[in-house]
Amino acid sequence: MYEPDPEDQLWTLTQNFMHAPIEWKLYDLSEVHHLTAKDKEIFMLVEKDxxxxxxxxxxxxxxxxxxxxxxxxxxxxxxxxxxxxxxxx
Missing domain, CATH: 1.10.287 (Helix Hairpins)
Incomplete structure (x- = not known):
């Protein structure tokens, strides 16, 4: 499970964007971030050039x-x- 860093800009922006508590998981094997809010789900690749x-x-x-x-x-x-x-x- 990913522990959010309050100094992280991405975390701050997603918190401001979603206006709801967010559950944030990192799947190590597939290297995917999974953000879940009340009515939204976002999947992000960890490494992308x-x-x-x-x-x-x-x-x-x-x-x-x-x-x-x-x-x-x-x-x-x-x-x-x-x-x-x-x-x-």
Whole structure:
């Protein structure tokens, strides 16, 4: 049986969507999630690979490069502060 994590976004969204107590089971052998509510049933595959579209891949790479750039800038800035703080007066 799957124990829901209150921090999990999927769990939160399904709780908000269904507006009713949910029973959530994970069948290990078939790797299927089974959600049951008052009048709904949802079956989800545990592992599924979805190919990225070119546009989404470019956006992800762009954000990754921006983060790496900001990290490098922050590292350089910290190094300069450290050098200034450690210069003899």
């Amino acid at each position: 979805y190919p990225l579209r070119r546009g989404l891949a470019l956006v992800m790479i762009s954000y990754k490069l921006q983060v790496e750039n900001y990290s490098q800038m922050a590292e350089d800035f910290i190094r300069k502060i450290y050098n200034i703080a450690n210069t003899p007066r």
